[in-house]
Amino acid sequence: MNDLSIRASVGFEPAKEVFAGQHLIDGAWVDSASGATFERVSPSHGVVVSRCAEGGEAEANAAIVAARTAFDSGVWSRISGKERAAVLLKVADLIEANVERITLQEVLESGKPIAQARGEVSGAADHWRYAASLARGVHGDSHDTLGADMVAMVLKQPIGVVSIITPWNFPFWILSQKLPYALAAGCTCVVKPSEMTPASTVMLGELLIEAGLPAGVCNIVLGYGDPVGSVMSTHKDVDMVSFTGSTRVGKLISKVAADTLKKVALELGGKNAQVIFPDADLDEAADAVVFGTYFNVGQCCNGSSRIIVHKDIAEDFVARVVALSRDVRFGDPMDEATQVGAIVTAAHNAQIHKHVQAAQAAGAKLALGGGPLVVDGLSDQFYQPTVLIDVSADMGAAQDEIFGPVLSVMTFDSLEEAVALANGTDYGLSAGVWSSNMHTCLEFSRRAEAGTVWTNTWMDGYPEVTFGGAKQSGQGREIGRYGFEEFFEVKSVVMRVGEKSRARWVTKET
Structure with missing residues (x-):
C-alpha cells in the first residue's frame, strides 16, 4: 500500500475541553436523573471528545410528554405557516454562522474528513430554507359540486408528535432531512441522535432555542437505542417514528410500533x-x-x-x-x-x-x-x-x-x-x-x-427532490414535497351550508 496517498497527522491536538452534552426537554437543558453519562472516543485520534448525559426511560417519557403538551397547546401546530417559516429561516442563518464549530465536533466524533463535514453542515441550511418555503404552501382540496347546500374540504393537518432517530454516519445532515420538514408541517418532535455522534444534534438544539422555537416543540434525548429509542418507538403519545439506520433495526421498530399503529417512516440499508x-x-x-x-x-x-x-x-x-x-x-x-x-x-x-x-x-x-x-x-x-x-x-x-x-x-x-x-x-x-x-x-x-x-452521475441530491427506498431499503419518503407530506394527516370536512334541512331518516307515522 505504499503507492497510496496517505495523509498522516498534521499536528492537530483535540481540544482539552471535552464537549459536554445534556438533554433538551421542554426548553431546558438537563442531566439524566440517574446521573449517568457516556463518552465518545474519536475514531481517528483515540481520545475522548464528548461526554454526554445518558438518558433512560424517565428522560424519554418526559420528552414525549413535553412534545405532546406543546402540540396539543397549539403553540406551534396552530400558528400560521408564515410564523413557522420565520423560525426555520432563522435556524438556517444560525447554522451558517456556526458551521466551523459544528463541523469540528462532527469530525472528532465521526472520523469523517473536515472538508466533507463542513460541506454537509453548511449544506444542511438549504433544507431548513426549503422546508420554510413549504410551510407557507400547505393546501388541501375543496369540492363544490356536491349540491347546492353542500361543500366539502380535505384538510392537511400535522400528524402530531414525531420521534426522530438518526444514525452516526451523517448526524447533522440526516437530522436536517427530517426535523425541518416535520417542524414546517406543525409537528412537535423528540430527537435521539446516535450515541456515537451526539454533539452536533445538541448544538442544533442550541440554535433552535436561539431562533425562538417554543419550549417543548423539539426535545432531544441522548443515549442508546435501548431504552431511549425503544420508548420513542412504542409510546402511545407518539404519532410517528422517522428512523434512519440498519434494515435490522428498522424491522424491529416496525414490529414494536405496530402495537399502537403509529406511522413509521424508514430509510434503511442499500446495496446500490x-x-x-x-x-x-x-x-x-x-x-x-x-x-x-x-x-x-x-x-x-x-x-x-x-x-x-x-x-x-x-x-x-x-x-x-x-x-x-x-x-x-x-x-x-x-x-x-x-x-x-x-x-x-x-x-x-x-x-x-x-x-x-x-x-x-x-x-x-x-x-x-x-x-x-x-x-x-x-x-x-x-x-x-x-x-x-x-x-x-x-x-x-x-x-x-x-x-x-x-x-x-x-x-x-x-x-x-x-x-x-x-x-x-x-x-x-x-x-x-x-x-x-x-x-x-x-x-x-x-x-x-x-x-x-x-x-451519468452519482449521488447528486437537492432538497426539492425526494429520497427513499424500495423493498428492504425502507418505506416512506424524505425531503422534497413528498417527504414533507409524510408529516400530515388528511382530514375530510363535509359541511351543509344551505338552509334546506337534509332528508330525515326517522319519520313519524301520520
Whole structure:
C-alpha cells in the first residue's frame, strides 16, 4: 500500500475541553436523573471528545410528554405557516454562522474528513430554507359540486408528535432531512441522535432555542437505542417514528410500533449498483464509482458498493477504477486535503475485513487492498480502499451491505442481464446507469427497483427532490414535497351550508 496517498497527522491536538452534552426537554437543558453519562472516543485520534448525559426511560417519557403538551397547546401546530417559516429561516442563518464549530465536533466524533463535514453542515441550511418555503404552501382540496347546500374540504393537518432517530454516519445532515420538514408541517418532535455522534444534534438544539422555537416543540434525548429509542418507538403519545439506520433495526421498530399503529417512516440499508455500458464516458464513470465507493469511508447507505460492467470493457474499466483508487487521499480527518477518514469503530473495521475475507473464500479476487490501513500517528481504525473482482450474484459481497470502502465488481452481456443483476438483492435504495444512449438510460431507470436512479452521475441530491427506498431499503419518503407530506394527516370536512334541512331518516307515522 505504499503507492497510496496517505495523509498522516498534521499536528492537530483535540481540544482539552471535552464537549459536554445534556438533554433538551421542554426548553431546558438537563442531566439524566440517574446521573449517568457516556463518552465518545474519536475514531481517528483515540481520545475522548464528548461526554454526554445518558438518558433512560424517565428522560424519554418526559420528552414525549413535553412534545405532546406543546402540540396539543397549539403553540406551534396552530400558528400560521408564515410564523413557522420565520423560525426555520432563522435556524438556517444560525447554522451558517456556526458551521466551523459544528463541523469540528462532527469530525472528532465521526472520523469523517473536515472538508466533507463542513460541506454537509453548511449544506444542511438549504433544507431548513426549503422546508420554510413549504410551510407557507400547505393546501388541501375543496369540492363544490356536491349540491347546492353542500361543500366539502380535505384538510392537511400535522400528524402530531414525531420521534426522530438518526444514525452516526451523517448526524447533522440526516437530522436536517427530517426535523425541518416535520417542524414546517406543525409537528412537535423528540430527537435521539446516535450515541456515537451526539454533539452536533445538541448544538442544533442550541440554535433552535436561539431562533425562538417554543419550549417543548423539539426535545432531544441522548443515549442508546435501548431504552431511549425503544420508548420513542412504542409510546402511545407518539404519532410517528422517522428512523434512519440498519434494515435490522428498522424491522424491529416496525414490529414494536405496530402495537399502537403509529406511522413509521424508514430509510434503511442499500446495496446500490452502478451499471456501466460500453458507450459511457468511462473516465467520468470511473471517477463517480470511486467517489461512490469511498465517500464517507463507504459508510453510506447510498454508496455504490457494486458495479455491473459490460464484459467488453470490464478489464479496462476496472483498471481505471483501481488507478484512481490509489490516488484517493486516506488519512487524518483534520487535514483539509484528506478525502477519506476513519472507520467509526474498531469492531466495525473488523467486520469489514471479515466480509472481504469471506468474499475471497467464496472465489472473489482482490484487485486492490483487502486489509486494515496503518496511518502513522493515528488510531488503527482505517481500512484500505478495496476492489473485489470475479464476484458472482450469489456471494455475500454482492448481497450484503458491507458499509466500508469495498467495491464488488460484476459483469453483464445484455440490458436484461444488467437489470436482473441490479435488482437481484433485497435492497432497493439507489441505482445508477452510465451510457450515452438516453434510451438505454431511460429503460434501465424505469426497470430498476430503487427509490433513486442516477443517470451519468452519482449521488447528486437537492432538497426539492425526494429520497427513499424500495423493498428492504425502507418505506416512506424524505425531503422534497413528498417527504414533507409524510408529516400530515388528511382530514375530510363535509359541511351543509344551505338552509334546506337534509332528508330525515326517522319519520313519524301520520
